[in-house]
Amino acid sequence: MLKHLLSGADLDAATATLILDTAGEMARLAGREVKKLPALRGRTVVNLFYEDSTRTRISFEAAAKRLSADVINFSAKGSSVSKGESLKDTALTLQAMGADAVVIRHPASGAPHTLANWVDGSVLNAGDGTHEHPTQALLDAYTMRSRLGRVAGLSVAVVGDVLHSRVARSNVLLLATLGAKVTLVGPPTLIPVDIGTALAPGTEVSYDLDAVLPTSDVVMMLRVQRERMADSYFPSAREYARRYGLDGPRMRRLPDHAIVMHPGPMNRGMEIAPEVADSPRSTIVEQVTNGVSVRMAVLYLLLGGMNR
Amino acid sequence: MAYPQAALPPPVSPPSVKVILTSAELARVVDRIAHQILEKTQGAAGTVLLGIPTRGAPLAHRLAARINAFEDIDVPVGVLDITLYRDDLRRHAVRAIGPTEVPAEGIDGKRVILVDDVLFSGRTVRAALDALSDIGRPSSVQLAVLVDRGHRELPIRADYVGKNIPTALAESVKVTLAETDGADEVKLIGGAA
Numbered sequence A: 001m002l003k004h005l006l007s008g009a010d011l012d013a014a015t016a017t018l019i020l021d022t023a024g025e026m027a028r029l030a031g032r033e034v035k036k037l038p039a040l041r042g043r044t045v046v047n048l049f050y051e052d053s054t055r056t057r058i059s060f061e062a063a064a065k066r067l068s069a070d071v072i073n074f075s076a077k078g079s080s081v082s083k084g085e086s087l088k089d090t091a092l093t094l095q096a097m098g099a100d101a102v103v104i105r106h107p108a109s110g111a112p113h114t115l116a117n118w119v120d121g122s123v124l125n126a127g128d129g130t131h132e133h134p135t136q137a138l139l140d141a142y143t144m145r146s147r148l149g150r151v152a153g154l155s156v157a158v159v160g161d162v163l164h165s166r167v168a169r170s171n172v173l174l175l176a177t178l179g180a181k182v183t184l185v186g187p188p189t190l191i192p193v194d195i196g197t198a199l200a201p202g203t204e205v206s207y208d209l210d211a212v213l214p215t216s217d218v219v220m221m222l223r224v225q226r227e228r229m230a231d232s233y234f235p236s237a238r239e240y241a242r243r244y245g246l247d248g249p250r251m252r253r254l255p256d257h258a259i260v261m262h263p264g265p266m267n268r269g270m271e272i273a274p275e276v277a278d279s280p281r282s283t284i285v286e287q288v289t290n291g292v293s294v295r296m297a298v299l300y301l302l303l304g305g306m307n308r
Numbered sequence B: 001m002a003y004p005q006a007a008l009p010p011p012v013s014p015p016s017v018k019v020i021l022t023s024a025e026l027a028r029v030v031d032r033i034a035h036q037i038l039e040k041t042q043g044a045a046g047t048v049l050l051g052i053p054t055r056g057a058p059l060a061h062r063l064a065a066r067i068n069a070f071e072d073i074d075v076p077v078g079v080l081d082i083t084l085y086r087d088d089l090r091r092h093a094v095r096a097i098g099p100t101e102v103p104a105e106g107i108d109g110k111r112v113i114l115v116d117d118v119l120f121s122g123r124t125v126r127a128a129l130d131a132l133s134d135i136g137r138p139s140s141v142q143l144a145v146l147v148d149r150g151h152r153e154l155p156i157r158a159d160y161v162g163k164n165i166p167t168a169l170a171e172s173v174k175v176t177l178a179e180t181d182g183a184d185e186v187k188l189i190g191g192a193a
Helices: A013-029 A053-066 A087-097 A111-114 A134-148 A166-177 A195-199 A209-215 A237-244 A283-304 B023-040 B055-070 B125-136
Strands: A044-049 A070-075 A101-106 A122-126 A155-159 A181-185 A204-206 A218-221 A260-262 B017-021 B047-051 B075-079 B111-120 B140-148 B161-162 B173-174 B183-188
Touching: A013 A087, A013 A283, A044 A053, A044 A087, A044 B183, A053 A070, A053 A134, A053 A283, A070 A087, A087 A111, A087 A195, A101 A111, A101 B055, A111 A122, A111 A181, A111 B047, A122 A134, A122 A283, A134 A166, A155 A166, A155 A209, A166 A181, A166 A195, A166 A218, A166 B183, A181 A195, A181 B023, A195 A204, A204 A209, A204 A218, A204 A237, A260 A283, A283 B047, B017 B023, B017 B111, B017 B140, B017 B161, B023 B140, B023 B161, B023 B183, B047 B055, B055 B075, B055 B140, B111 B125, B125 B140, B140 B173
Parallel strands: A044 A070, A044 A101, A101 A122, A155 A181, A155 A218, A181 A204, A218 A260, B047 B075, B047 B111, B111 B140, B140 B161
Antiparallel strands: B017 B183, B173 B183
């Protein structure tokens, strides 16, 4: 097993499958009266969040606590970071406190890689800049597998702001490893040139959502970041929604078994219509639930065994 | 062409292997435990068999099948994976988790019989007791094992023992079952030949 989880590219098919299988067993715990396992008793997990993220932080916290680990939440706001402490000094502090794992969310791409050189414990990338978010990709793959029975051979359309999306990058890498066919869909300004072949050969690019829908098993909508609306990536929010938003009529062009995913938080009415978000095809709430199981599996597999 | 004579390592005698139970003997032992369960539980009503993976699971199913053959009683069977409850997780490489399947009736108020292949230090049974308390509250817990090889490290004893095998610590007991290994056999490996 790995020591760190920094990128979707760290995972080979066997390791990814082991994580998904383990997550399946962890998910059974959710139905129990006592939702706690002693596997990580005495271990310390630090959530080091340099960016706001309620969803991911709570998910990691719940996962670590269900495995009986001690959890320390460290958010950059209101900490010594706002007084100018560097990542390295923070890392040395964590090291001195004996952190067995550090879950890091950082606005700079590559920060988790750097941190991994400074601490003895495991480092888990919980989103770095516009680079990667590997546990999100794992929970997406888990959700596909639980809804559709498999990942290999699925046609997955990843739609929207691929340029800024770490979720998209990690998904392209992991889905290719697991044998799915990914098509990146969005306006040309939001899809980097050659991104598909650079990340995983076989990834396709399309600028026409309507052409991709009838052959997709999974449509993964990405969040359009309203804070970037002023930029000239596309003419207007309305035009974006008209061309790349998933509304009811578009959803009905999907095959009957197809599912709609979204990593959240959603802009209802922008990339996804409320009718779609609340339909039985939508897996958005399931993805949150599955996130805890997948993160439990990752924490157990990284920390459950012998220290290396 | 003559090869230069390489210095050969000193000969290592293969570990001695002694068959303790043959397939037929193993079947008789399972039958005997099934009878003992029926006798001790007075008909096995309100009883649940929980096998501890890997080989405890098929043994639990075999016991249930034999109990059914003898008395026409259906005893629910489940599987209890204890990986996450082990006290030696940090001493070994990470272990894959297996399934835990509790019968639909649950275990609350039931007499649970844990089933395992070999009883050794007792640590597996301790972990199983912890795991049990997280999934319900049985009225009582009993333990059935195919082989008791001694060397207990915890105050644990079995209620039903297929065969007691006095062993040295250096020896190991290898149970193979048709369901998991292709053939039924119990072997004692190693120690003085």
